[in-house]
Amino acid sequence: MAQFLFFLLAIVCIASVLGMIISKNQAYNALFLILAFACMGGFFALLDAPFIAVVQIIIYAGAIMILFIFVIMMINLREGLPPERKKRTLYFALGIAVVLIVELILTMKAAFSPLKYGGIEKIGSPTDIGRLLFTEYLYPFEITSILIIAALVGAIVLVKKRDKE
């Protein structure tokens, strides 16, 4: 059952990312991405990380992508942009892709064997995460909150329309 779910999610995810690459319309790209993020949430759930899965859906697929869509709507381009015309760049990108894949898999090869199925204990409960956040990782937690405020203020200041003098 889990295997079937996994492969289904995997195919959908990769398909939507590919769709994002191929499509020329930014709104379509955003929607494809939302689908991909939803699949990611599924993966996290499969991996015994329920809290993170939900966070992923709420924040990534929910908040961040909505931001994207807002901006896309605001920019309001009539026509999309065609992708790279020059064939040379395409081949170059494909070449890099192959190289990178090979490298990454080679890197992870060492980790494959002990990783057959992973640990038995269920570890991803919100209780555990919450406890860790407020004890061991308190410092990064607080800093992240400052970071969010900074980003907030920054974004607002950046986009504020100047009053016409």
Next chain:
Amino acid sequence: MIPLSYFLILSAVLFVLGAVAFFVKRDLITMFMAVEVMLNAANLAFITFAKSASSIDGQIIVFFIITVAAAEAAVGLAIILLIFRQKKTIKSEDIKLMKG
């Protein structure tokens, strides 16, 4: 049960797809989305290793990554808006002020 190596391979594939998308696309917003894809691939790898080592630290890190990605997206999109206002374009080739 699913062998965890599948997840890792998937994460690698997603990362590469994101990288390729970054180079192939020419408009800023899609390029930014490709960056988000790469971040997610990394998140997947983290969670996988968290499960394999039965350590919850991996998930905490992902938590922070998501948070930071949110902040970054906010600011990044603000900048893209500004660029559009100034130059009326979001083609990345038109932003060449730092040339030379």
Next chain:
Amino acid sequence: MTDIFWLIPFIPALSTLILAIFGQKLPKKYISFQACFAVFASFVISVISLVGLLQTSPENYPLVKNLFSWIHAGSFKADLSFQLDPLSAVMALVVTGVGFLIHVYSVGYMANDKSYSRYFTYLNLFTFAMLILVMSSNVVLMFVGWEGVGLCSYLLIGFWFEKHSAANAGKKAFIVNRIGDAAFIIGIFFILIYVGSGEFTAINSAISGGAITQGVATLIAVLLFVGAVGKSAQIPLYVWLPDAMEGPTPVSALIHAATMVTAGVYMVSRMNLLYTLSVDAAQVVAVVGAVTAIYAATMALTQNDIKRVLAYSTISQIGYMFIGCGVGAYAAGMFHLYTHAFFKSLLFLAAGSVMHALSGELDMRKMGGLRKYLPLTYPTFLIGAIAIAGIPFLSGFFSKDAILTHAFASGQYFVWALGILGAVLTAFYMFRLIFLTFHGKERMTPEVKKHIHESPPAMTVPLVILAFFSIVAGFIGLPVVFGKNLNWFGHFLEPVIKKSHEAHLTLGTEWLLIIISVAVALIGILIAYIFYIKKTQIPHSLVARFPFIYKLLYNKYYVDEIYNATFVNPTIKGSELIYDKFDLKVIDGAVNGTASSAGFFGKILSYFQTGLIKDYALIFLLGAILFIAYLLF
């Protein structure tokens, strides 16, 4: 009493420093006072040190004061240390005493010069360097002073540097000096190798202890003497001294009569054990001295420039000092150095006074009959001339006689003969100068005649003092004919100058020698009198009869031209060639090439900076790939 002798060089040094930094802003009166007072203070300390020295027993000579350790590299040590012994005391007294009088004279002579403070800065600097030279206790520090006086000579000869000839003369002096100095340094190196230390006490004990063979001694002695030849203007490195007359006259008096040019004689006397050991080197010294004495005297016969006559005279007299040293009579050589300081500086200063009176004229053909107008300068000049000619009972008589007697006594008859011949010539050219300048028809232009005036007291008082000493200074070194142990000067120097043999002549021979030298001097004066007072057509007819000889002498044997052709011009041409081929192309090429290659690489790199984020990100990715690959393999 003697503890303070190390201050002697440093008071002028302090004065130099003050004048160098603040000289432009200080009033003239103060500069004069400070500069003269500094030298006078050194003179007073020298006198005090001398008194203290006389009270110390000779076993304690020399008194050394080590101020601080200067060089300490492995086993080689050279310190800033001074020594007080009879030789350095004599030199210090001469330098500070005569130097003080010349400083005072300069106050009057340079009163209207626009670079007044620079002049006194250099003069004090020179005094400082000279005192280091004569008072140092090791040969390395002495070389510092040696170079220092060479530098000051350059600065002072080229004092009026806007004049082309003066600047060139300064350069010539320095460069010719350097040639001698190169040999001197090599000599120092050999000393350090064979003795292990530069201290004079160590050198002397090494020589008397037999650590130095005669061959090594000859080598070192000859090398050091070459340095002395350069500094003291002997053959072949004398060519700078006549040109050095471009400098102010007091400079000529101080540097080129009394002190710097005598540094070579001092050095040979200081190293007397070396020259006694190496008979060959001593022979070289004596012969070079004798030949130079004659050679320079012949050139002085025909010069028309009053200062040039005195310059050649200086070269000639220093030749006499070297004769003294070369035959083993170092005390006699030093004695002549001491008396020569008085009368030669007197002659130069008096010549300066004449030039001052005649608004700068120095050609004797345009002078004449000046004794009416210069009532103080004329007698003092005359006294100086009589002294240098060797007329009895003035100082020059005693010192020159001492040298010639010792030359005869040590069997060097050829040297003695040259010395006697030189005495004739000396008397002749000196009195030629006197008669042309002060007697006879007045040949001045009416312009100049209007402004003739005797010099101010600042200039005439030193003349009188120097004249006094030119008369009496000889009495401290009376020869044997007047009494057995009346040579106080020689006796005083004995602890330092250890003679290997004592000259022994019968009393009769000594009297004969004295009579001969006096006679030739009188003959010289008589001939000059005939030529220039009685029958003034004789010089002209002689020139007409022997034009070739006259031309040869007048043009200084064409030595300058020969040197120019063989050494100077090839060097200049060679350096121009090297400049073109090497300096411009290779070195500048390398430097410019570095710059242009930097630009070139920069241009290449700028292709990577397209301004597009995609390209930058691509390079990131490539870097990451390479890095992962590196980690993998």
